[in-house]
Amino acid sequence: xxxxxxxxxxxxxxxxxxxxxxxxxxxxxxxxxxxxxxxxxxxxxxxxxxxxxxxxxxxxxxxxxxxxxxxxxxxxxxxxxxxxxxxxxxxxxxxxxxxxxxxxxxxxxxxxxxxxxxxxxxxxxxxxxxxxxxxxxxxxxxxxxxxxxxxxxxxxxxxxxxxxxxxxxxxxxxxxxxxxxxxxxxxxxxxxxxxxxxxxxxxxxxxxxxxxxxxxxxxxxxxxxxxxxxxxxxxxxxxxxxxxxxxxxxxxxxxxxxxxxxxxxxxxxxxxxxxxxxxxxxxxxxxxxxxxxxxxxxxxxxxxxxxxxxxxxxxxxxxxxxxxxxxxxxxxxxxxxxxxxxxxxxxxxxxxxxxxxxxxxxxxxxxxxxxxxxxxxxxxxxxxxxxxxxxxxxxxxxxxxxxxxxxx
Numbered sequence: 001x002x003x004x005x006x007x008x009x010x011x012x013x014x015x016x017x018x019x020x021x022x023x024x025x026x027x028x029x030x031x032x033x034x035x036x037x038x039x040x041x042x043x044x045x046x047x048x049x050x051x052x053x054x055x056x057x058x059x060x061x062x063x064x065x066x067x068x069x070x071x072x073x074x075x076x077x078x079x080x081x082x083x084x085x086x087x088x089x090x091x092x093x094x095x096x097x098x099x100x101x102x103x104x105x106x107x108x109x110x111x112x113x114x115x116x117x118x119x120x121x122x123x124x125x126x127x128x129x130x131x132x133x134x135x136x137x138x139x140x141x142x143x144x145x146x147x148x149x150x151x152x153x154x155x156x157x158x159x160x161x162x163x164x165x166x167x168x169x170x171x172x173x174x175x176x177x178x179x180x181x182x183x184x185x186x187x188x189x190x191x192x193x194x195x196x197x198x199x200x201x202x203x204x205x206x207x208x209x210x211x212x213x214x215x216x217x218x219x220x221x222x223x224x225x226x227x228x229x230x231x232x233x234x235x236x237x238x239x240x241x242x243x244x245x246x247x248x249x250x251x252x253x254x255x256x257x258x259x260x261x262x263x264x265x266x267x268x269x270x271x272x273x274x275x276x277x278x279x280x281x282x283x284x285x286x287x288x289x290x291x292x293x294x295x296x297x298x299x300x301x302x303x304x305x306x307x308x309x310x311x312x313x314x315x316x317x318x319x320x321x322x323x324x325x326x327x328x329x330x331x332x333x334x335x336x337x338x339x340x341x342x343x344x345x346x347x348x349x350x351x352x353x354x355x356x357x358x359x360x361x362x363x364x365x366x367x368x369x370x371x372x373x374x375x376x377x378x379x380x381x382x383x384x385x386x387x388x389x390x391x392x393x394x395x396x397x398x399x400x401x402x403x404x405x406x407x408x
Contacts (some may be wrong), residue, residue: 001130003171004034007041007140007162010051011179013082014044019089021236025177026090026135035130037169039162040086042078044262052078053140059309060214068113072142072152076101079139079158086137097135100125101159102151103144105136107119109151116143116151118160121168130354138165156217163223163231173230176216181235183215185209185266185301185406190397197266199244202231204265204351207382212349221245240333263352263359264404267397270347271306274323275340275375278314278330289335290314296329306345306387308376315376317345317387337370343375348384348400366403372396 006029008022029036033182046053054075059066066074083099090097106122129136140158143151153160157175166174182196183205209218213235224231224245234242255375282291293314297304302322308315318326323339330337353359363384367374372395376387388396401407 002034003037003130003166003169004029005037005039005162005166005169005171005174006177007039007158007175008086008236009158010041010044010048010082010180011041012177013086016089018236018382022086023089023093023095024179025175025236027093027095030095030135034172036135036164036287037126037130037171038086038135038137039165040079040137040160041080041140041158043082043085046115050078050081055133069149072113075152076139076142076150079141079260083137083139090135090137095135096133097127097137099137099139099374099383100129101139101144102142103148105138107143107161107164107385109143109153111145111149111151113149113151115154116145118143118153118164121164123165123168126165127170151358154219156219159217160223163220163229164397166229167223167227170227171229173232174220175232175234176220177234177236178215179235179237180215181238183213183233183245183266186397186401187213187269190269190394191267191401191407194401195222195407196240196245198241199246200265201247201351202245203382205231205245207347207349208268211345211383211385212270212350213266213268216245263356264348264350264406266349266406267400268347269347269393269397270345271393272315272320273343273345274320275306275315275317275327275343275385275387276323276326276330277336277338277340278335280313292333293335294328296333297326300325300329302326302329306376306378306385307323308378317343340375342390343387344390344396346386346388346393346396346400348404349382351382353382353384355380362403366399367396370395370399372399 026036042052043050045051049241052075087097087099109116126136140161141152162174184194184196186194188194202221206218231245232242274296280286280386303318306317371387372392374386378385
């Protein structure tokens with residue numbers, strides 16, 4: 001049994017014409033001897049009648065604090081509608097298909113409504129339908145708790161569903177279909193000569209995704225990596241080969257560079273973040289102050305990033321929309337924080353960064369030459385981050401892409 005998981009995003013299923021193109025990809029997989037398992041997102045994006053964000057706006061305009069359990073029930077509807085429409089589309093073309101919700105597909109999660117984690121997948125029902133020759137369509141983004149409560153997996157959760165199903169079924173590959181032709185060295189809306197990456201390692205794409213690249217969710221990459229199942233990011237609307245995500249490049253010709261030896265893979269960015277600075281003058285009380293600050297953020301469900309603990313102050317970032325909440329919490333705890341809103345994080349990602357002299361020097365030179373002010377910086381063995389003003393984000397990305405010649 002050759003199983004291929006195919007995930008189609010909201011734009012791929014947004015109209016009858018696009019759903020016909022989805023059906024063509026499924027039909028092609030069947031003709032090649034695969035048993036396709038299709039994971040679908042909700043139809044369209046914000047403003048479309050059955051998009052997840054539309055459902056959220058519908059109830060939040062009435063009451064802003066809708067319980068997370070009830071919100072998950074509502075948000076799961078979009079994928080059910082999408083899946084039902086895709087079953088009809090495939091059956092109209094002569095393919096026998098069946099729709100399973102996340103719970104019916106055996107996706108068991110914890111009870112963290114709104115951002116549930118998959119505990120296990122009971123794949124018997126999926127396999128039964130595959131053995132009967134049916135195309136199995138599974139609603140992405142959702143699962144069920146041990147006691148039967150519907151949960152959702154957080155934004156980008158359909159990618160996570162596809163990877164988890166692929167690992168559970170030991171699929172030959174997991175194809176993530178989007179409206180772009182693959183993973184690129186930078187956002188093509190910002191960098192004109194951004195280049196499609198033919199092959200990229202799990203590690204590099206995971207870091208790019210964590211730093212703001214939107215093509216695939218990092219949790220999906222981490223799950224597929226567990227069994228080294230190839231991920232392929234493709235375009236629904238073309239026959240372009242897309243980007244292969246793996247640890248091993250197939251058919252590598254002698255003399256070619258190893259994909260893991262690339263110094264820089266790409267540049268990612270995250271706009272709309274606020275830098276928070278808290279001065280701590282008393283060294284003796286510093287450890288307790290740091291503990292108090294981050295425990296306060298955690299209890300308020302505020303995710304923090306870009307943490308820098310210095311001799312006299314603590315720096316970190318939060319999303320702009322959470323800045324006021326974070327500031328009020330800090331003031332209530334007796335701190336006097338400073339907030340710098342409308343910043344952006346720009347990240348240089350590459351598995352070859354570690355121990356390579358000159359990378360930081362070239363980065364600093366490129367940013368200085370383009371007049372970009374660095375507000376904060378940090379690095380790891382695969383990533384160098386800088387925090388810049390939001391209005392300088394585009395210049396930062398463009399200058400770094402050019403400096404490291406990623407368009408060639």
